[in-house]
Each structure stands twice: as structure tokens, then as C-alpha cells.
Amino acid sequence: EPEVTQTPSHQVTQMGQEVILRCVPISNHLYFYWYRQILGQKVEFLVSFYNNEISEKSEIFDDQFSVERPDGSNFTLKIRSTKLEDSAMYFCASRSGLAGETQYFGPGTRLTVL
């Protein structure tokens, strides 16, 4: 069964450094998303992406964040200058766009900012 994959599974970085989180959505999906979950808190929407552009972004998704689909398979989230409060699990999700289809989540990347 096709699945969303994410790399790395765990990323440790120093405050102020740039990180890139990578996702490979399910191959025929058209809609892509990033969510994050700070430890002990709810899953929060960051950004949705369709047709090579951002469809919607949350207040969390400020100028420090960017997304890109550099080729036909990868979907990346870049954080330019990480802060301590960026430490969280980051989940990528994708959706086909067919009626009734839900979003499928990847296993997540745990980002730790020191």
C-alpha cells in the first residue's frame, strides 16, 4: 500500500540554523500539507500546497518557513533560522483530491532545537 515517507526521522539542530525536512507524498496525490505537533499539544496546521503554490498557511507559518516541491516527488519544509520553540514533530500529509478521500500522514520528523 502506498504511503507518505519522511526523512529524517529525527533532526537535532542548533538554534539559528537552517533545517530542511523532506517528504515524499503518495505518487498520484495532488494536495500536500505540513502539520506540526509540539510535545503534549494538539496537531496544528502549517501550510497546504497545490499546483506548485501555497493554498493556505496558518499564523505559525511566518517568513522563517518555506515549502517547495523541487521535483515530481519531494515536498520540503524549510525553516531558515530555527528557534527553541520550533522543537516539535512535523508531519507531512498528502491527498489525492478525489471526493471522500482523506489526507494520509507520514510518520513524522522529530525536530529538536538546542
Add this chain to the structure above:
Amino acid sequence: QKEVEQNSGPLSVPEGAIASLNCTYSDRGSQSFFWYRQYSGKSPELIMFIYSNGDKEDGRFTAQLNKASQYVSLLIRDSQPSDSATYLCAATGYSSASKIIFGSGTRLSIRP
């Protein structure tokens, strides 16, 4: 602000009993509703989705939706210890690109 509200629990249920999980949502424009199961440190795993008023059954799970009351529930019959997890209620809008709005989750513990 669109919200999905859940009782955080923990909800403790004896093995073999019915576990009942509830949530409410604030946005009347929400179209589809989901129940995810999440184990600690793992990603949300879809259990069921529902978009029509009434009940939807899948094995031991029944989702119920009441749009007039803006209320969604999940019943787990014959609860097993492996059902112990955090259950996330979630809602999404009509658009294909719509984000999912998650509740904070209810921690369910099935005691043997």
C-alpha cells in the same frame, strides 16, 4: 477561530466494554469529520471518517455525526488493551485543499 473540542481524559474503560469518545466543533461549514488514533511519538492513524448525519459502522468502531448539534462521537465496542491510545477528533471544510483542524485528543486507557 475554528475549533474542535474534546475532553482530554484520561478515559478508563474495562476490557470488553464500550468506550465512548465525544467531540464538538465550532465551524458549521465543516464538511467531513475524522477520528484518528495516535500512539505516543507516532503520527495520527485514520480510524474512520464521516460526513453524513447519522451512524457509520466499521468493525468494532461506530462514528456518529449530528450536524445540528455540531457533535461527533466514536464508539469502540469490545475494547481491547491495544485500543489504549490518544484519539483525535478532526474536521475539515469543503474545499479539496482544506486543512484538517484537530482537537487536542482524548487519552483512552483500556484496563484488563
